[in-house]
Amino acid sequence: MSTVARSHPTIRDVAALAGVSKSLVSLALQNSPRVATESREAVLAAAAALGYRPNAAARTLVAHRTRTIGVFVLDLRNPIYVDILEGLQAEARRHDYRTIVVVGSEDRAAERAELEKLMEFRVEGMITLGHRLPEGGATAISAACPAVLVGAERRGRDHLSSISNDDVAGARMAVDHLVSYGHSRISHVTGGDNSVALRRRTGYAQAMTDHGLAADIACFDGEFSDEGGYRGTVRALASTSRPTALFVANDYAAVGAMAAAADAGLKVPEDLSIVGYDGISLASLRSIGLTTVAQPLHDMGVKAAAWLCTQLEDGMGGTRRIRMSPQLVVRSTTAPPSPSPSPSPPNLPADR
Amino acid sequence: MSTVARSHPTIRDVAALAGVSKSLVSLALQNSPRVATESREAVLAAAAALGYRPNAAARTLVAHRTRTIGVFVLDLRNPIYVDILEGLQAEARRHDYRTIVVVGSEDRAAERAELEKLMEFRVEGMITLGHRLPEGGATAISAACPAVLVGAERRGRDHLSSISNDDVAGARMAVDHLVSYGHSRISHVTGGDNSVALRRRTGYAQAMTDHGLAADIACFDGEFSDEGGYRGTVRALASTSRPTALFVANDYAAVGAMAAAADAGLKVPEDLSIVGYDGISLASLRSIGLTTVAQPLHDMGVKAAAWLCTQLEDGMGGTRRIRMSPQLVVRSTTAPPSPSPSPSPPNLPADR
DNA sequence: CCGATGTGTTGGACCGTTCCAACGCATCGT
DNA sequence: ACGATGCGTTGGAACGGTCCAACACATCGG
Numbered sequence: 001m002s003t004v005a006r007s008h009p010t011i012r013d014v015a016a017l018a019g020v021s022k023s024l025v026s027l028a029l030q031n032s033p034r035v036a037t038e039s040r041e042a043v044l045a046a047a048a049a050l051g052y053r054p055n056a057a058a059r060t061l062v063a064h065r066t067r068t069i070g071v072f073v074l075d076l077r078n079p080i081y082v083d084i085l086e087g088l089q090a091e092a093r094r095h096d097y098r099t100i101v102v103v104g105s106e107d108r109a110a111e112r113a114e115l116e117k118l119m120e121f122r123v124e125g126m127i128t129l130g131h132r133l134p135e136g137g138a139t140a141i142s143a144a145c146p147a148v149l150v151g152a153e154r155r156g157r158d159h160l161s162s163i164s165n166d167d168v169a170g171a172r173m174a175v176d177h178l179v180s181y182g183h184s185r186i187s188h189v190t191g192g193d194n195s196v197a198l199r200r201r202t203g204y205a206q207a208m209t210d211h212g213l214a215a216d217i218a219c220f221d222g223e224f225s226d227e228g229g230y231r232g233t234v235r236a237l238a239s240t241s242r243p244t245a246l247f248v249a250n251d252y253a254a255v256g257a258m259a260a261a262a263d264a265g266l267k268v269p270e271d272l273s274i275v276g277y278d279g280i281s282l283a284s285l286r287s288i289g290l291t292t293v294a295q296p297l298h299d300m301g302v303k304a305a306a307w308l309c310t311q312l313e314d315g316m317g318g319t320r321r322i323r324m325s326p327q328l329v330v331r332s333t334t335a336p337p338s339p340s341p342s343p344s345p346p347n348l349p350a351d352r
Numbered sequence: 353m354s355t356v357a358r359s360h361p362t363i364r365d366v367a368a369l370a371g372v373s374k375s376l377v378s379l380a381l382q383n384s385p386r387v388a389t390e391s392r393e394a395v396l397a398a399a400a401a402l403g404y405r406p407n408a409a410a411r412t413l414v415a416h417r418t419r420t421i422g423v424f425v426l427d428l429r430n431p432i433y434v435d436i437l438e439g440l441q442a443e444a445r446r447h448d449y450r451t452i453v454v455v456g457s458e459d460r461a462a463e464r465a466e467l468e469k470l471m472e473f474r475v476e477g478m479i480t481l482g483h484r485l486p487e488g489g490a491t492a493i494s495a496a497c498p499a500v501l502v503g504a505e506r507r508g509r510d511h512l513s514s515i516s517n518d519d520v521a522g523a524r525m526a527v528d529h530l531v532s533y534g535h536s537r538i539s540h541v542t543g544g545d546n547s548v549a550l551r552r553r554t555g556y557a558q559a560m561t562d563h564g565l566a567a568d569i570a571c572f573d574g575e576f577s578d579e580g581g582y583r584g585t586v587r588a589l590a591s592t593s594r595p596t597a598l599f600v601a602n603d604y605a606a607v608g609a610m611a612a613a614a615d616a617g618l619k620v621p622e623d624l625s626i627v628g629y630d631g632i633s634l635a636s637l638r639s640i641g642l643t644t645v646a647q648p649l650h651d652m653g654v655k656a657a658a659w660l661c662t663q664l665e666d667g668m669g670g671t672r673r674i675r676m677s678p679q680l681v682v683r684s685t686t687a688p689p690s691p692s693p694s695p696s697p698p699n700l701p702a703d704r
Numbered sequence: 705c706c707g708a709t710g711t712g713t714t715g716g717a718c719c720g721t722t723c724c725a726a727c728g729c730a731t732c733g734t
Numbered sequence: 735a736c737g738a739t740g741c742g743t744t745g746g747a748a749c750g751g752t753c754c755a756a757c758a759c760a761t762c763g764g
Contacts, residue, residue: 008474010751011751022750023752024714026752027712034711035713053468056469057408057410057473057749058409058413058749059752060409060751061409061410061720061750062718062719066409076428086428093459100453101455103438114450120405120407120411122407230638256639258639259638260638262639282634285611364720373744374745376744382722387742388742391743406721407720409720410720411721411722413750413751414748415722
């Protein structure tokens with residue numbers, strides 16, 4: 001009892017059963033005011049009886065609209081994208097747009113093909129979260145439809161909208177916070193040489209300078225990951241004038257930094273204060289309680305969708321670059337430096 | 353220079369430019385062997401010149417196939433679904449199927465509508481990760497197309513395929529591991545009363561009984577979350593015969609358990625061993641290093657897609673229930689119980 | 705009684721593809 | 735010289751909807 005012939009009933013089948021023309025069925029289903037209540041009910045009943053579902057392909061073919069926007073997400077493992085995605089979908093829904101999500105993949109060719117399929121589906125707009133578009137991909141996309149890049153800042157030339165948090169300002173907040181606690185030997189574990197990491201580094205350096213701590217600027221190479229944060233922190237702690245506080249490029253790396261501190265026998269925050277960046281939910285876990293600079297992730301998603309939808313609705317082009325302000329969230333990994341600067345450094349972890 | 357008229361060129365435009373008929377263009381683009389090389393090149397050149405992209409809607413309308421499978425994901429915040437999703441997409445791609453993802457939402461109506469759209473798109477099959485389908489949704493879906501439920505075990509009646517890990521066996525692994533370390537006072541912090549949590553609890557009880565530890569069975573109400581694990585653990589530690597080891601219902605809750613242990617002044621694993629469940633990447637972070645029962649997440653995704661695709665390709669119906677074996681991953685939160693069972697319990701955290 | 709007006713319904717064109725039957729034209733065997 | 739064969743190409747039907755012009759029919763005002 002399950003070798004069902006999965007052929008879907010069409011509008012004609014409904015029409016036949018209801019004893020009306022297919023045109024009338026169409027009208028009735030869009031509940032046009034000009035169909036007689038009697039025939040409307042007949043149509044509805046017939047449709048229900050047959051389990052009729054309109055065929056989206058046929059509809060979009062004639063309507064020339066899909067009311068769909070494509071979303072490219074670099075990496076679903078990174079929860080910041082999930083938060084953004086959520087905001088974005090809610091807002092799109094409000095404007096009566098559907099979203100279809102493509103997840104970035106190791107296999108660049110497959111990824112590219114997937115994007116191509118999106119265009120063949122005739123998505124009306126695109127939003128990318130974490131852009132690592134195939135070379136020329138950005139312009140290829142923007143040639144086909146309006147697009148908004150989230151979490152990326154575009155340099156000058158191309159006409160793509162973007163929306164991002166102000167990394168420079170965020171980094172300054174982190175430093176300001178630590179300075180307000182009385183720290184001065186504040187080091188930075190970087191997130192690599194991508195543009196986001198670079199901006200955070202810049203903000204760090206600027207803030208230190210502004211506070212008259214230019215001499216204490218010290219950056220250690222890290223990465224946007226647990227491991228990267230661990231490695232950078234090991235090096236930072238081994239340096240001659242050991243920092244009393246660390247600004248780490250993102251939350252994952254900050255968690256790695258906490259592990260490195262523990263391995264070095266340092267207590268957080270007593271012996272070492274740590275500030276992360278991003279505000280992922282991991283940071284708020286009880287056993288972590290990381291002080292961090294939180295991006296307005298949900299809001300960034302909302303704004304991105306809102307702007308894209310107005311563009312689509314008003315048919316107006318034009319590019320906008322929105323930059324939003326992050327917010328410091330103080331938890332339990334920061335505190336004033338301990339009064340007694342431990343004179344003999346405790347056992348350092350083996351450098352790996 | 354950017355008020356582009358975004359009207360897409362059609363196959364006719366290409367034909368006109370190449371000086372051939374639209375039929376030939378169609379043939380050439382599917383590179384049929386029977387078009388002259390000369391005209392093929394003309395077509396390709398014209399298509400490139402115009403930036404032609406086939407219209408997926410038109411294609412599927414006539415082809416009656418979308419080569420697309422719909423995926424419903426309950427909650428992207430839970431990384432186990434992301435792992436499954438990844439495996440699933442890779443496998444689907446191998447079979448030349450595309451996937452389109454719908455994310456669960458608070459707004460049940462919106463969620464339902466989204467699912468409905470999926471059917472209107474004529475996805476050929478469905479996979480659901482973490483089923484919380486609108487009532488009757490499961491059967492509604494299976495009436496429209498073949499479906500596979502991942503991470504759910506179906507009871508008897510309906511004809512839906514499912515694939516899950518063997519929670520009972522996994523829970524036994526956790527207990528066996530702790531027993532092999534010499535623990536006997538092993539308590540369980542539960543994951544609530546959903547079916548998955550219930551099965552894990554059953555496995556725990558069975559294993560305890562098998563080891564002759566039936567008298568030591570003790571379950572404390574928790575939840576699949578940081579908070580839930582914390583609360584359950586606080587209660588477990590307050591019990592008269594304090595456990596030396598804890599089997600916690602999932603990894604998030606286990607992380608909460610670690611926090612509770614720390615708040616109680618207990619060291620993990622010296623004073624308390626903890627085993628989680630799921631094998632999410634959070635568990636492998638340096639500062640956590642959780643011993644856990646890992647589900648073969650990626651593989652579950654692969655198997656789900658593989659089975660669905662064969663069903664679609666061979667047109668054969670029939671339901672399968674696959675149950676896969678989880679695997680114990682030993683890290684640093686488990687150890688033999690400390691020889692001196694601390695006589696006076698240390699300061700307990702305030703119950704909150 | 706007739707034209708105007710309005711209400712409910714209908715056939716058919718159209719959207720952009722794919723596919724099929726049929727075509728023109730060389731080439732070939734007899 | 736002529737039918738058969740093959741290759742390359744073509745028009746047109748179909749897919750399942752939407753929408754428009756046109757229709758039948760009743761009602762109404764003058």
